[in-house]
Amino acid sequence: MSARPFDLIRPVLFALDPERAHALTLGVLRSGLLPARRRTVAGLETTIAGLRFPNPVGLAAGFDKNAVATRAMLKTGFGFVEAGTVTPKPQKGNPRPRVFRSPRDDAVINRLGFNNDGHETFARNMRRQRNGDPGIIGINVGANRDAKDPIQDYVDGVLRFSDLAHYLVVNISSPNTPGLRDLQARAKFGELLNRLRDARSQSERRPPLLVKIAPDLAPNDLGGIVEIAIETGIDGLVVSNTTVDRPPFLAKQFATEAGGLSGRPLFARSTEVLRDAFRLSQGRLPLIGVGGVWSGEDAYTKIKAGASLVQLYTGLIFQGPDLVHRILLDLRQLMDRDGVRSLSEVVGVEGRQ
Numbered sequence: 001m002s003a004r005p006f007d008l009i010r011p012v013l014f015a016l017d018p019e020r021a022h023a024l025t026l027g028v029l030r031s032g033l034l035p036a037r038r039r040t041v042a043g044l045e046t047t048i049a050g051l052r053f054p055n056p057v058g059l060a061a062g063f064d065k066n067a068v069a070t071r072a073m074l075k076t077g078f079g080f081v082e083a084g085t086v087t088p089k090p091q092k093g094n095p096r097p098r099v100f101r102s103p104r105d106d107a108v109i110n111r112l113g114f115n116n117d118g119h120e121t122f123a124r125n126m127r128r129q130r131n132g133d134p135g136i137i138g139i140n141v142g143a144n145r146d147a148k149d150p151i152q153d154y155v156d157g158v159l160r161f162s163d164l165a166h167y168l169v170v171n172i173s174s175p176n177t178p179g180l181r182d183l184q185a186r187a188k189f190g191e192l193l194n195r196l197r198d199a200r201s202q203s204e205r206r207p208p209l210l211v212k213i214a215p216d217l218a219p220n221d222l223g224g225i226v227e228i229a230i231e232t233g234i235d236g237l238v239v240s241n242t243t244v245d246r247p248p249f250l251a252k253q254f255a256t257e258a259g260g261l262s263g264r265p266l267f268a269r270s271t272e273v274l275r276d277a278f279r280l281s282q283g284r285l286p287l288i289g290v291g292g293v294w295s296g297e298d299a300y301t302k303i304k305a306g307a308s309l310v311q312l313y314t315g316l317i318f319q320g321p322d323l324v325h326r327i328l329l330d331l332r333q334l335m336d337r338d339g340v341r342s343l344s345e346v347v348g349v350e351g352r353q
């Protein structure tokens with residue numbers, strides 16, 4: 001097999017601090033030096049919440065926090081890109097170092113803490129990115145660390161970006177902003193969703209609104225979330241964010257870092273929560289499956305467990321941008337193997353049997 005460009009670049013990137021490597025990658029993407037032609041695989045189109053996706057594999061939030069590289073990432077073959085998390089005011093995030101890789105575990109731990117340039121800069125960048133309609137771009141909104149009323153920060157995000165986003169995600173599951181995940185508790189969650197729904201109804205475009213949840217929820221909490229999400233007419237859940245759990249097999253030194261764990265060790269847990277969410281909602285709530293997707297087989301497993309769409313981030317760090325096209329080809333092949341003609345035939349098929 002011939003070497004892929006990423007096989008040559010990876011040792012260089014991995015010799016750098018992960019955040020520096022990321023900044024370098026974003027710099028290259030912004031420069032527009034990447035191939036101009038978009039790579040597609042036919043037969044993977046799917047329509048969710050009124051949006052037509054060319055394929056079900058998206059870039060997860062956190063890669064492009066300030067919406068500077070969404071166009072370039074769409075060109076690598078992603079069916080959609082989620083930019084953010086963006087907070088109303090710019091903020092620096094936690095002290096460095098705050099991102100750690102473990103090649104042995106195919107995993108990353110991050111405690112970035114929503115470092116981003118704030119709503120205003122994001123909106124300016126986003127207008128440029130959307131020019132000429134390059135594809136589906138979701139916007140993931142968050143709350144500033146020092147917010148007096150965090151719910152209001154989310155409301156501001158929905159008000160600000162409803163007319164710029166194809167869909168919106170409310171991120172209440174980052175482990176790196178103290179108190180944030182408490183919004184997933186039943187009483188707060190209801191208030192949050194009601195206020196967000198009202199905010200969205202003030203906009204002209206009223207884009208689909210989704211909530212991104214943690215993989216560390218107690219089963220009872222997940223039930224409450226699904227129930228309230230359906231009651232309030234929210235358009236879907238993103239399952240899941242990173243985990244604060246540390247599986248026992250992780251490299252010892254790596255495992256002691258605080259923050260959210262992503263990558264392969266997250267696959268099983270995030271897929272289990274996805275499966276539970278599908279079962280609890282009886283398929284009435286569109287789900288985006290995220291966490292440890294490394295291959296077409298993984299994407300297919302998430303879809304069969306209940307995901308209408310999947311996303312990935314950490315796989316890209318370890319395998320490079322060709323991963324996206326490879327996943328699409330493999331997914332198509334798996335569907336052909338099973339005689340599946342359209343993705344909607346297999347979403348949640350596991351729970352339906």
Ligand SMILES: Cc1cc2nc3c(=O)[nH]c(=O)nc-3n(C[C@H](O)[C@H](O)[C@H](O)COP(=O)(O)O)c2cc1C
Nearest residue numbers: 060061062085110240241262263291292312313314
């Ligand atoms: C370095 C890094 C930064 C992240 N930042 C965000 C973020 O700002 N907002 C968010 O919703 N998720 C963020 N995530 C979580 C991812 O979107 C995703 O939910 C998680 O990493 C699991 O998917 P993966 O295993 O494919 O990476 C981040 C993940 C990583 C690794």
